[in-house]
Amino acid sequence: MTEQQPIYRGKAKSIFRSDNPDELIVSFRDDITAFDGAKKDELTDKGVYNATVSAYLFGRLEEKGIATHFVRMEDERTMIVRPLTMIPVEVIVRNAAAGSLVRNYPFEEGQRLDPPVIVLDYKDDARHDPMINEEIIVALGLMTAEEIDAVKTIALQVNDLLRAEFGRIGLDLVDFKLEFGRHGDRILLGDEISMDSMRLWDMETHASMDKDVYRFDKGDVMATYATVAERLTGA
């Protein structure tokens, strides 16, 4: 596997073909980036923590009947998944205001959003992932209106499960990002669900327990990732 060239090398993961045409190999690297790649580092075992948390959460979602691309773990940073034709729309669920919502709109940081707010971004680094709306998604032919509804319903189900999982370990799920893709005539939840793609705040101290620790130099990034992975999976 390692001699092979990846078919795609993203900012944090590399994708390899497998002998099985209905499987892809996703390697979670130790690269961490922020601000559209302007800030970059390599942090030992970062990929392992994100792979471990993603695999655990995909497993829990599958148990609840939510269809994901997850097949199995090959090793601690290598995930076998169904090959998807990715839909370049980031589906973001927000339970409290943070990040771009506070920068762009008159919300207070941490203001609760009940019901949760779903934000859709067009995934395109060169365009800085602009917010998109349902009509633009349909006009671009990325999804039908019915598919958008289905994906939003799934995102809210994922939110319920994730909030319970993180609540159990004393963490408040502020927001998270999902990516979906097509597999035959189905749409499956793909990519990752990790500390890179969520905001988690300690319920007592409100300390960040996610990539914001890296973005804003708030502390020991890998100690934070290790704590979340260990508490969540009991490993």
Ligand SMILES: Nc1ncnc2c1ncn2[C@@H]1O[C@H](COP(=O)(O)OP(=O)(O)O)[C@@H](O)[C@H]1O
């Ligand atoms: N099951 C899948 N099949 C094909 N591509 C996938 C699958 N899951 C995730 N991807 C894509 O693989 C890439 C993962 O690498 P990542 O480093 O996160 O890339 P990026 O820099 O684009 O965010 C992303 O572009 C993601 O959309």
Ligand SMILES: [Mg+2]
């Ligand atoms: Mg990514």
